[in-house]
Amino acid sequence: EAQVTQNPRYLITVTGKKLTVTCSQNMNHEYMSWYRQDPGLGLRQIYYSMNVEVTDKGDVPEGYKVSRKEKRNFPLILESPSPNQTSLYFCASRWGAKDTQYFGPGTRLTVL
Amino acid sequence: EDQVTQSPEALRLQEGESSSLNCSYTVSGLRGLFWYRQDPGKGPEFLFTLYSAGEEKEKERLKATLTKKESFLHITAPKPEDSATYLCAVLKGAGGTSYGKLTFGQGTILTVHP
Numbered sequence: 561e562a563q564v565t566q567n568p569r570y571l572i573t574v575t576g577k578k579l580t581v582t583c584s585q586n587m588n589h590e591y592m593s594w595y596r597q598d599p600g601l602g603l604r605q606i607y608y609s610m611n612v613e614v615t616d617k618g619d620v621p622e623g624y625k626v627s628r629k630e631k632r633n634f635p636l637i638l639e640s641p642s643p644n645q646t647s648l649y650f651c652a653s654r655w656g657a658k659d660t661q662y663f664g665p666g667t668r669l670t671v672l
Numbered sequence: 673e674d675q676v677t678q679s680p681e682a683l684r685l686q687e688g689e690s691s692s693l694n695c696s697y698t699v700s701g702l703r704g705l706f707w708y709r710q711d712p713g714k715g716p717e718f719l720f721t722l723y724s725a726g727e728e729k730e731k732e733r734l735k736a737t738l739t740k741k742e743s744f745l746h747i748t749a750p751k752p753e754d755s756a757t758y759l760c761a762v763l764k765g766a767g768g769t770s771y772g773k774l775t776f777g778q779g780t781i782l783t784v785h786p
Contacts, residue, residue, distance in 0.1 A: 564715075593774070602778035603716070603759065618773060650715050658704045658723070658763060661774065663715030 562587045564664035566651050572670045573641060581636045581667050583651030591654045592634040593618070593661070594626065596647040603650070609634055610657075641671040674699045676762055678777035685784050688749050693780045695760035696742040704763040705743050707736050709756045710779070716759055719745075750784045757781050 564585045573579055585592065593608040595618075605618030609628040623645055625637040634653075638645060648668050654661040675698045685691055695705070704723050708716035720729040722738035729736045733754065735746040745758055761776040 595776075600778070603761075603776040605773060605775075608773065616773075619775075648713075652715075658721070660718045660721060661706070662718065663708075665715050666713065668713075 562662070564651055564653050564662050566649075566664040566667050568667060569665065570668050572672065574672050575642055576640050579638050579641060579669075581638075581649060581651075581669070583634045583636065583664060584632050585634075585651075585653040585662070586632065587653060587655070587662070588631065589653035589655050589662075590631075591657065591659075591661075592628065593652045594624070594634070594636045595650045595652065596620065596645075597650060597666075598647050606636070606649075641669075643671050645669065646671050674762070674764065674775050676760060676775050676777040678758075678760060678780050680780060681778070682781040683783070685747075685750055685782070687751055687784055687786050690746070690748045690750070692747070693745040693758055693782070694742060695745070695777055697760075697762050698741075699762045699764055699775065701764055702762055705738055706761045706763070706774070707743070707745055708759040708761065710759055711756050719758075747782070750782075752784045752786050755782055755784045 567582045594606040595603045597603050604620045607626040609615045651664040652661045677696050679694045707719040710716040720736040725740045727738050733748050737744050757779045759779045761774045
């Protein structure tokens with residue numbers, strides 16, 4: 561089954577404790593992205609990647625890091641999480657820039 | 673600055689009462705406009721892609737249209753299972769660091785009562 565998977569689905573952590581949210585797709589897609597979704601602010605892009613080792617900032621990259629060492633994986637790293645990073649995070653992938661984008665199930669992160 | 677604005681923010685309909693959702697945009701070099709449906713706590717689910725003004729796409733009770741400034745999602749004879757948040761997103765033109773960047777609107781929350 562073609563899908564985008566994220567782990568963990570739920571995470572509660574404390575300020576400053578480094579964490580990684582994994583994202584994997586099995587569709588051989590070139591493009592992968594991370595978004596955060598907050599009430600009243602909608603979906604905002606954090607980072608995106610056009611291919612292995614090619615990444616670029618989205619609208620809200622501060623406080624986040626990404627890497628794309630393999631085509632199928634695109635982990636999101638929070639080196640020192642803060643409470644304002646409490647949000648619902650989505651990973652997504654698509655074949656080309658104009659193609660349909662498929663979203664993962666989401667990771668709900670709470671930073672205390 | 674690129675902007676995507678959806679209206680209304682929320683829409684309540686009776687089952688069978690047709691209506692339209694609006695997505696207006698100011699983006700230089702639009703390469704595509706996407707419509708998604710999102711259920712609470714879940715990832716957005718793709719509905720349509722529109723690439724050029726005048727284009728229309730249909731799927732069951734939904735029909736999406738595109739002009740040079742806005743897109744409409746028409747819902748004909750909606751059912752309670754159509755209740756969800758509907759999101760539109762625009763893809764900018766190629767070039768520079770904007771290539772591949774999608775900008776989403778804030779969504780329209782649709783509730784269909786039986």
